[in-house]
Amino acid sequence: MASKLIVLGAVNGQLQLTFNKLSTLHAKNKFSLAIVVGNLFADDDEAVSELLAGNITVPLPTYFTVGTSSLPPRIIEKIEKDEEVTQAFIICPNLHFLGKRSTTKTSEGVKIVALGGQLDETIVGGISQEQHLPFHTVADAKALYGANTTDILLTTSWPASIRNGSKVELPAGTTAPTGQEYISDLCVKLRPRYHLSLSPDFFYEREPFFHSATQEEPDIRPITRFISLAPYGNPTKQKAIYAFSLRLSPDRSAPFPAGTTSSPFSPPAGPRKRAALGPKPYSRYGQDNDYRNKRQKGRRGERRPPPGPGECFFCLSNPTLATHLISSIGDDAYLTIAKGPLTTADTNAALGIDFPAHALIIPLTHSPTIAIITEEDNARQKTFTEMTKFKDALQSMIAKRSEMNLGAVTYEISKANGVHTHWQFVPMPVETIQKGLVEAAFRVEAENLSYPEFQVRDPGIGQDDGDFFRVWVWTPPTEEGAEGTTKCLTMPFDDNLRFSLQFGRTVLAKLLDLEKRIQWRDCAQSEDEEKKDIEAFKTAFKEFDFTL
């Protein structure tokens, strides 16, 4: 079942006009309820008299909180009288005051958490008593944490950092309101489906963003849409009415809508209670041969453009992608097991790894290389750092479970005309590494294909390099808790080289005697097998998963 909701920007006392308009829209659309952001009233004026005299019809259940100005005295009086009698704030039929700091389940079944007013810097602590004054304290926001979750979060103030990671521009000449950290924290805690607020002279709808999962619901990464409305009847005709439909029992593991970003907010302070797992879509590979550089000598213009995020197999926002192979989602990267893995549950079973530990570490940002991820918000460095953290965590898991008998190989193809860069992680017996066979295998295959020679160096983020293939070969420590050692081999190459996207997998397949598994498409598993693999993987990875 879905409810149709309509949201109005600050009405500022234009009651007759607004409710007439609402009646017209309601007659056509049959909304379940309306919500007003910001001030409903202006002064204790004629409009208030008409409303209280019953001369203004409110056509459907309409909810509001305090905005930036105090409620008119006659409204406060009405509310206080009302509260004594019914414990509800009904101003006139269909018009409900939510209170300044409140949690409400409407009779239409929609949960609304409201924090009206603005921060009163002069009040140091405590929660405010007056529901009708346009001020609140940080404690008021914290008092709402107990609501746990909500469909709608309604705040007069903007959350801090909400525009981080957003590509939506504000209209020229407008400035975003100053956001508040404690409003961001409230949004992080409650994970509302819609966070509604107001702006003085423009409309802003952020790209949807997802929150981290919790331990209770490790498979759910809820989405919030932040929408800020201009005042009703504003001179520049900025949007002041927004309608949407809200499913009352949503499929919370549905794929992310296109354009979804990670959360603009820093994780809340204190121990991180984030969990692995995303309901998110993605699927790996996809890229293999399809987007290889199609240029052939003497022919031009045949290259297909690389896919955008909507059709990319590595983007979480790709709505068509499967979801069940993801293990963990961090702030800037995520971890998934491979579809059609090179190593199987049998490959290393004798060494204590009884699942295919072939994994992919993928940036959340759709970018062919790490080097060209934006520097804004330090995103590039943060992405590289978090991917490295995933790699280290995987290495530790493999070493511990195999009692130091398995190391690992991680490789990357970084190509400016690639699609969405990622790292592939494959466990490797420690003797194979120690005998130098891994390094030799890569060097020999490169030579055979007349590729450039490998160099012993790590380009890091790769800012000063062109295209390259790199491989980290990790030897586990001899005892648990000690550090292992990493050797990085890098092959720089240029545009003229038709670099095979299967190179890394081919080398490892030959080395591990898994030649039949060179093509991932030949290794497809049933969804049940995949689910079994991801469960085993997650169980093993749990103690190393820093996103939990």
Ligand SMILES: *[C@@H]1O[C@H](CO)[C@@H](O)[C@H](O)[C@H]1NC(C)=O
């Ligand atoms: C309400 O409407 C009635 C009938 O039109 C009118 O007599 C009365 O003055 C109105 N009341 C207010 C407060 O406007």
Ligand SMILES: *[C@@H]1O[C@H](CO)[C@@H](O)[C@H](O)[C@H]1NC(C)=O
């Ligand atoms: C919120 O969660 C806590 C802990 O799980 C629980 O004690 C509390 O009753 C919940 N509150 C609501 C309003 O659901």
Ligand SMILES: *[C@@H]1O[C@H](CO)[C@@H](O)[C@H](O)[C@H]1NC(C)=O
């Ligand atoms: C948002 O961006 C600003 C400016 O780049 C930065 O100072 C701030 O730390 C960012 N906030 C978060 C939560 O990342």
Ligand SMILES: *[C@@H]1O[C@H](CO)[C@@H](O)[C@H](O)[C@H]1NC(C)=O
């Ligand atoms: C080079 O690769 C081809 C194709 O995989 C193979 O047939 C050939 O034996 C290889 N040569 C060497 C020297 O490894």
Ligand SMILES: [Zn+2]
């Ligand atoms: Zn992508």
